[in-house]
Amino acid sequence: MDRIVYDRMAAHDSTHWWYRARRDILADYLDRYADLPQGARILEIGCGTGHNLPMLAAFGSVDAIEIDPAARAIASQRLGKPVGASPLPGLPDVPRGHYDLVAVLDVVEHIEDDVAALAGMRSLLRPGGKILIAVPAHQWMWSAHDVVNHHHRRYSKATLKAAIAKAGLMPERLGYFNSLLFPLAAAARVAGRLTGRDDSDDSPPPPAVNALFERIFRLERHLVGRVPMGPGVSIVTLAKPA
16 A cells, blocks of 8 residues: 555544544444454454454454564554564464454455465465455446555455355355445446546544544444345455355
């Protein structure tokens, strides 16, 4: 990712509506469907500035990996121990067969060989372990945001299922989320394309709008995994070895 993406993450990951509501949605999703053991061993790959680590720590003992040095330093402070730097897809020096949950939250789209990356994650799982995967949806929504984030692709449900299957995994409860605000996001992408004002700036909107978007997005914590969601900005699933 461009340096500015990490800088914005560090500045806004505790206040931006998207980060805040998504953490709550994913926490509820894990609580309902991950079936983690007491004291689960958890690894987040591509943890960025570590903003998801406190949420994941509610489910067990957390390790993390981040390849960007500045983001890794911030994440290490948040985690209270060193964050690793092993890159995907090989994940050298990461113990195999060790984790009950591997979390990759908006990470797989950054890896050129996504199948090899998912297969590498599979090798880290203990028996009964799962991978929590979140990715951006809809290739037609490609924008400057994807460029500065160094994405290789956005996913459809079909292409994500195919990559998961090729990696020797099976998806559970695969579906869209960030659906309630999808019409606004889609309209913004189309408008940016038509006007030539495709902007990568993902700083928070004005406080009142930020609070409104957060309330709307957080409503999905009661829906994701329970009911089929309409098209969304993202896709989420839990994957387990086939």
